[in-house]
Amino acid sequence: MKPIRCLVVDDEPLAQRVIENFARSLPHLQIVRKCNNAVEALDALHTEKDIDVIFLDIQMPRLSGLSFARSLKHAPPIIFTTAFAEHALESYDLEAVDYLKKPFSFERFCQALEKVQRRMEVAAVTSAGGVSNVVESRVSAATSWADQSVFIKAEGAMVRVDLADILLIEGVGDYVKLVRRNSTLISHETLQQWERRLPSDGFVRVHKSFIVAVGQIDAIKGGEILIEERWIPIGRVYRAALDAVIGTK
Structure with missing residues (x-):
């Protein structure tokens, strides 16, 4: 299984540690870098290659997670992590993979990662070539949104x-x-x-x-x-x- 390379963006050290602890139980999840704010995250996206997902807090100083996500033209898949449920609707307008309300369980964390994994599998099938449009469409429909x-x-x-x-x-x-x-x-x-x-x-x-x-x-x-x-x-x-x-x- 290809490792899932993730970026953690959160101004709370405790929230970063929660994701770190969860990641230790998942050998296929690799935390590439931890960022305390959106400015550090932007630098990380420019310097780190092949980021598969961003765990992104919403309430952060200087630039909120939502504003940061809107500013990205070619963002990796985003999983929002926040203590505030009222931003859920806007996060889906930004086509977020998932929305984890703090404190979230390890099971819920894994469910969000499964969605990222399925997106990666669809992308791999598409880039491999030699697959008919019909098959690609069915794979995408079955894996990208149905759950x-x-x-x-x-x-x-x-x-x-x-x-x-x-x-x-x-x-x-x-x-x-x-x-x-x-x-x-x-x-x-x-x-x-x-x-x-x-x-x-x-x-x-x-x-x-x-x-x-x-x-x-x-x-x-x-x-x-x-x-x-x-x-x-x-x-x-x-x-x-x-x-x-x-x-x-």
Whole structure:
């Protein structure tokens, strides 16, 4: 197994030691450098090669972890580590691999690293060449997002939602209804925000008011999609995008 080379960025020595102690139990995890702030982290990214993941605190002096992440054009995968849950939504907008709320367990730490490992495996398959686009697409869809989750502001709390549980998202005025198999959440966001956040190989905008999970589609008939006994309209301008995702013309 290729070692996972990581950068730890946190202004708290205790938080650095926690990750160090966890890393000692994982032979495939290598801490390349520990940084006390974003300025040191920027220097590390310029001097160290092949960083696979950054463990990044959010609340830091001079430059927050979120601002630092936004400033990077070609950042390695980022796992945010913070004591504050209210930043979870913004971290997923930045396409973070995961969001660990302090104090986090060794089990939760390992789960985040597994997501990094899967990204590395997909990248290795893609760079090796000789693999058809169809196979690459299926590998990516199966490994890159199906076990990921997002946090949304709903019902007065930050609610964790597994992407694999989402059936569809419906825009209703100035809020959205996120429909899961056994429940529906209401969130004051827009479909445009969700469209940017969700993986394009797993979700597609099919109407001005609907985004659907491709893997949850039961049937397509005429101008409608069937998901869990509910028919969703297909907007004319969105039909080409749907056809491209499901592989039809």
